[in-house]
Amino acid sequence: MFKRIKSLHPWREFLRFGVIAWILYLVFRSSFDRAFHPDYEAYCPFGGLQAAASLFERGSLACTMTSAQIVTGAVLAIGVIIFSKLFCGVVCPLGTITEKLSSLGRKWKLQVKQVPEIADKLLRSLKYILLFVTVYYTVDSSELFCKTYDPYYAATTGFGADVNPLWAGIAILVFITTPIFIRTAWCRYLCPLGAVSNIFRYFLMFSVVTIAYILANAAGLQLSYVWPLAAVTFLAWLFEIQRKASFPLPLSRITRNTSTCNNCKQCTESCPQGIPVGKLKEVRHIDCNLCGVCVASCNQQKSLTINHRYREWYPVTIAVLLIVLGLSLGASIRIPTIEQQWGEPNDLENASTLTISGLDNVKCYGSSMAFASGMKKVNGVLGVATYVDDHSVKIWYDANKLTPTDIRKNIFTPVRRQIKPVPEDVRQLGVITAGIDQLYDVYDAEYLQQLLLQNFPAAYGFETTFDCPVKVNIFYDKTTSVDKNTFKKIVEKREIRIENGVNTRKVKLNYQLSGMTISDTSIARNEFMKMMFVPYRKTFARFDRTPIPSIDTLRLSYNHPGENHYQRMLPYLTSHLSSYQAVLGVRTTFGRRNPELQVFFHKEKAGTSQIKEWTNADRLEIHYANGKKGSITNPFRSED
Numbered sequence: 242m243f244k245r246i247k248s249l250h251p252w253r254e255f256l257r258f259g260v261i262a263w264i265l266y267l268v269f270r271s272s273f274d275r276a277f278h279p280d281y282e283a284y285c286p287f288g289g290l291q292a293a294a295s296l297f298e299r300g301s302l303a304c305t306m307t308s309a310q311i312v313t314g315a316v317l318a319i320g321v322i323i324f325s326k327l328f329c330g331v332v333c334p335l336g337t338i339t340e341k342l343s344s345l346g347r348k349w350k351l352q353v354k355q356v357p358e359i360a361d362k363l364l365r366s367l368k369y370i371l372l373f374v375t376v377y378y379t380v381d382s383s384e385l386f387c388k389t390y391d392p393y394y395a396a397t398t399g400f401g402a403d404v405n406p407l408w409a410g411i412a413i414l415v416f417i418t419t420p421i422f423i424r425t426a427w428c429r430y431l432c433p434l435g436a437v438s439n440i441f442r443y444f445l446m447f448s449v450v451t452i453a454y455i456l457a458n459a460a461g462l463q464l465s466y467v468w469p470l471a472a473v474t475f476l477a478w479l480f481e482i483q484r485k486a487s488f489p490l491p492l493s494r495i496t497r498n499t500s501t502c503n504n505c506k507q508c509t510e511s512c513p514q515g516i517p518v519g520k521l522k523e524v525r526h527i528d529c530n531l532c533g534v535c536v537a538s539c540n541q542q543k544s545l546t547i548n549h550r551y552r553e554w555y556p557v558t559i560a561v562l563l564i565v566l567g568l569s570l571g572a573s574i575r576i577p578t579i580e581q582q583w584g585e586p587n588d589l590e591n592a593s594t595l596t597i598s599g600l601d602n603v604k605c606y607g608s609s610m611a612f613a614s615g616m617k618k619v620n621g622v623l624g625v626a627t628y629v630d631d632h633s634v635k636i637w638y639d640a641n642k643l644t645p646t647d648i649r650k651n652i653f654t655p656v657r658r659q660i661k662p663v664p665e666d667v668r669q670l671g672v673i674t675a676g677i678d679q680l681y682d683v684y685d686a687e688y689l690q691q692l693l694l695q696n697f698p699a700a701y702g703f704e705t706t707f708d709c710p711v712k713v714n715i716f717y718d719k720t721t722s723v724d725k726n727t728f729k730k731i732v733e734k735r736e737i738r739i740e741n742g743v744n745t746r747k748v749k750l751n752y753q754l755s756g757m758t759i760s761d762t763s764i765a766r767n768e769f770m771k772m773m774f775v776p777y778r779k780t781f782a783r784f785d786r787t788p789i790p791s792i793d794t795l796r797l798s799y800n801h802p803g804e805n806h807y808q809r810m811l812p813y814l815t816s817h818l819s820s821y822q823a824v825l826g827v828r829t830t831f832g833r834r835n836p837e838l839q840v841f842f843h844k845e846k847a848g849t850s851q852i853k854e855w856t857n858a859d860r861l862e863i864h865y866a867n868g869k870k871g872s873i874t875n876p877f878r879s880e881d
């Protein structure tokens with residue numbers, strides 16, 4: 242029993258299954274707690290390394306990556322260079338599963354003893370091709386391309402939004418089946434992180450290519466990063482298939498004492514990578530990840546050592562130290578998602594800076610770029626840096642042209658919104674005018690809507706205008722009495738829950754009420770709805786080709802004239818109706834009394850009842866611009 246535990250290398254097993262248990266906990270918790278959304282990619286150094294590539298080439302971070310992931314990835318890369326592929330050997334959950342599936346394949350006698358040499362060489366190229374394609378598309382799009390096919394990401398997120406179901410489905414199938422027939426097939430042939438690790442293990446080659454690239458560009462050649470990327474992936478594959486030992490690094494390697502070794506070959510048997518350890522004096526094989534299994538399996542204690550010292554604890558301890566170092570450095574170093582300065586060097590030298598946090602709209606590379614392009618239009622703003630981890634921005638500006646208030650005003654988007662239908666018996670709406678601090682972002686309109694819906698049932702809508710603090714008019718049922726303390730408690734709630742039909746998430750708020758007045762005047766229900774109304778009109782090309790006498794209109798009552806949710810749903814209704822040739826267009830309008838949803842149709846091709854039936858379908862069939870189709874529950878069904 243003791244021998245069995247010893248050969249399992251308990252510390253390694255403890256760490257590896259601890260990692261899997263932690264991931265299962267995250268998956269389990271997120272399936273019950275709909276407000277819990279762990280970022281699974283944050284735990285994979287490959288994401289950090291891709292983001293680092295994007296940072297060096299484009300000066301921006303990919304996707305939602307932050308400095309924490311980049312630094313963790315970089316520390317693990319340095320770990321590979323100095324200590325070997327420890328992440329693969331003692332941490333990676335995919336490596337753990339691959340290894341276990343490989344053992345099962347051997348136990349069930351399904352595994353080939355040896356892959357034919359030529360096939361082995363060709364198969365080893367796959368992971369480098371995958372690495373090249375992944376880095377290329379990540380840098381090109383600033384989105385983590387690996388998310389589209391990564392079996393780990395697809396499985397943990399339940400085929401989340403970024404996942405390509407076909408690619409990820411194939412990847413999962415390949416990941417599960419191949420190791421049963423071919424020893425650690427995923428790691429040796431397909432894993433792009435395994436390919437990166439091998440490139441770092443051939444550190445001399447990596448350094449020569451990098452220096453050559455830097456010198457070539459310094460000489461004015463302006464080479465794209467694609468060339469060194471192609472060179473290192475190709476050379477690493479070439480070195481790997483020629484069984485070139487990595488030299489002089491990594492510093493740590495398995496060493497065998499030939500005078501005490503009794504040639505039992507237990508180490509060769511136990512090596513998950515199938516390396517003939519028992520025949521070697523020193524293991525410099527590229528597949529060795531310093532997992533330490535061979536050391537633990539050796540009966541002749543101290544025959545197998547790491548750098549001639551018996552240190553069974555070494556791989557796990559170094560891996561844990563590297564992870565802790567990566568995480569703590571990552572937490573202390575901040576790298577902006579984008580940093581752009583367009584002012585003249587002189588102006589930038591004398592520029593003032595303003596930092597604004599809590600801009601939830603700044604949440605990824607794309608929204609950071611949108612923010613920067615908005616700021617470029619503001620005269621006097623000289624540059625911006627965004628940090629998606631805490632949704633903050635730093636703005637360089639010319640204090641002679643702008644004040645911080647001017648900048649905040651430019652970021653601010655005024656909103657006017659009805660938050661729910663006003664019942665017929667609510668004839669008059671009162672107005673509360675409040676000054677609310679920390680309310681600048683477009684997302685704040687959504688949060689304010691939820692805050693009111695969840696805590697102030699008498700509220701039917703609001704509008705915001707820029708001021709310091711932001712001025713908010715809240716429209717509510719005039720018959721409800723409101724006192725300042727209750728209202729302050731509502732505005733200063735620290736958390737709301739946002740549901741989107743699939744997920745629920747908790748949002749922390751930090752609004753401060755600084756002053757409120759309750760107006761004596763009121764606004765009639767109909768006037769309020771007219772004020773909130775946002776017109777919509779979309780006609781199809783066939784509308785213009787149809788003679789006017791043939792056009793008829795179906796008129797339905799529409800109770801949501803200014804509700805954001807329904808505004809967003811109108812294009813889906815339009816898409817749904819577009820597949821019926823008789824339908825010519827959709828619009829919303831505010832007649833003399835009430836808002837209406839109107840559907841234009843060709844009266845010789847369909848009757849009113851038919852159009853009504855299509856408009857009232859249980860589900861809306863949607864045709865997306867990329868050719869895909871989908872369907873959603875029809876929110877307009879009860880409009881009749």
Ligand code: SF4
Pocket residue numbers: 328329330333334335336337339427428429432433434435436
């Ligand atoms: S090669 Fe890839 S899957 Fe295998 S252990 Fe390394 S990182 Fe994990």
Ligand code: SF4
Pocket residue numbers: 495511512513514515516518524528529530531532533534535536
């Ligand atoms: S040689 Fe030893 S340390 Fe290297 S992979 Fe095989 S068992 Fe692990």
